[in-house]
Amino acid sequence: MNDPMTAPVGPAQDTSKAPEAAGWEPVNVREFERHAQLMLSKNAFDYYASGANDMVTLRENRAAFNRLRLRPRILRDVSMVDTSTSVLGQKISSPICIAPTAMQRMAHDSGECATAGAAAKAGALMTLSSWSTTSLEDVAKAGGPGGARWFQLYVYKDRKITEQLVKRALAAGYTALAVTVDTPVLGRREADMRNRFKLPEHLTMGNFVSAGGAHASGTKDGGNDSGLAAYVASLIDRTLDWNDIKWLRTICGSMKIVVKGVMTAEDAAESVRQGVDGIWVSNHGARQLDTTPATIEVLPEVVAAVSGRCEIYLDGGICRGTDVFKALALGAKAVFIGRPVLWGLAHSGEEGVSKVLKLLHDELVMALQLTGCTRVSSASRSMVTHQTSYYSKL
C-alpha cells in the first residue's frame, strides 16, 4: 500500500465499479479516497483530487498538521463530550462543516442533494458551491427547513447574473455568503489539462439553467486545455476588489458575509476593517497558487491580526479528528472539509457522506477525550506545539 503521506495524487484508474472496491469498508478518510479512485472516471477523480502545479501546497496542507504535536492533559473525567458549537450565531452539532466543492454529481448521481441530506441528518453546516450541478433551491429542499446552509459565491462578469444568484440564495434560506476571493483566474491543474477536463454531457451548472448558454453548459469544450480554465477566463470577474464586497453587502439582505481564501495577517486585518462577518482561511485545497504555506501554518498570524473581532474558519487537508482539534486549539471557530465529502459521495451517495461525517466526528470526540477536553472550546493553544520544540530542548 502507498504511504499516505507521499502517495502521488492520481493518475486514477479508469475502472469504474472496480471489483477491488466492492465490499471494501474504508476505515479512514485516506481509504475513502483510494476507494473513490477505483469508483470514479479519471476525468472526475483527477479533477477532485489534484492541486495546482507541482502540488507542493497539496502535500503541505497534510504534512503541516503532522508536524504539530499534541500535549494531552490527564485525569479530567471525559465520560461526557459535547462537540456542539455555533457559527455566526447559528448552532451546529459539530465544528466540522462542509466546504463548497463544484460539480458533485460527477461523484454520485445524487450529488449536492445527497450532501445536503447527510449534513441535515448530522446537524452539520453545508456550504453549497456556485458551481453546483443541482440548483440551490433543490439543494435547500433536500436539506429541509432545519438545515444550516451557506452559499459560496463566484462573482460573474455579468453582474445581473451575480445579483440574481445572491437574491435566490437569500430567498432559499441560505444564511451567509462565502465569497471566494482566491480565484480571479483558475490555478494550473495539469491533470485537468492532460485530461481536457469537461463536465459530462448529462450534467449542467444547476444554478444557471435559466441563464442558459455557456453559463449553464459549464465546461463542455476546453479545446486543448482544461474546460474549467476556459469557463473561468470567459465568465468570472477578475476585477473583483473590496468595493465589490461593499456592493455585495447592499444586495445580500440578512445574509452574513464571509471572505473565503484569506492567507495573510494583512488581508485578515483588512477584512476586519471592511466589516466582514467571518474570515475563512483557505488556499482553495491547494488548487490555486502553489507553494503557499499550509493553512494550519498561517492560522496563528490570522488569529493574532483579528484579535477576536470576528470568527475565523479554516480548511485544507483535514482528514483526521486530530487535525480538527489542532485547528480549534490554534483559534479556528470551525473547520471545513472539501475532498473527504466527495470521497463519501463516490462511495455511496448520502450514506457515504454520512459515514465520512461520522468517522471524523468520532475521531474528534476521541481526540478531545484523549487530550482531556469535554467540549470544543477546551481545546487550547497550550495543547499544540511544533515538533521541533522538543528537539530545541534536548
Ligand SMILES: Cc1cc2nc3c(=O)[nH]c(=O)nc-3n(C[C@H](O)[C@H](O)[C@H](O)COP(=O)(O)O)c2cc1C
Ligand atoms: C473538487 C473541488 C472543487 C472545489 N470547488 C470549489 C468551489 O466551487 N468554490 C470554492 O470556493 N471552493 C471550491 N473548492 C475549494 C474547497 O471549498 C476547499 O477550500 C478545499 O477543498 C479544502 O481542502 P480539502 O479538500 O483538503 O478539504 C473546491 C475544491 C475541490 C477539491
Ligand SMILES: CCCCC(=O)C(=O)O
Ligand atoms: C472557479 C473554479 C471552480 C471550481 C473550483 O473552485 C475548483 O475546481 O477548485
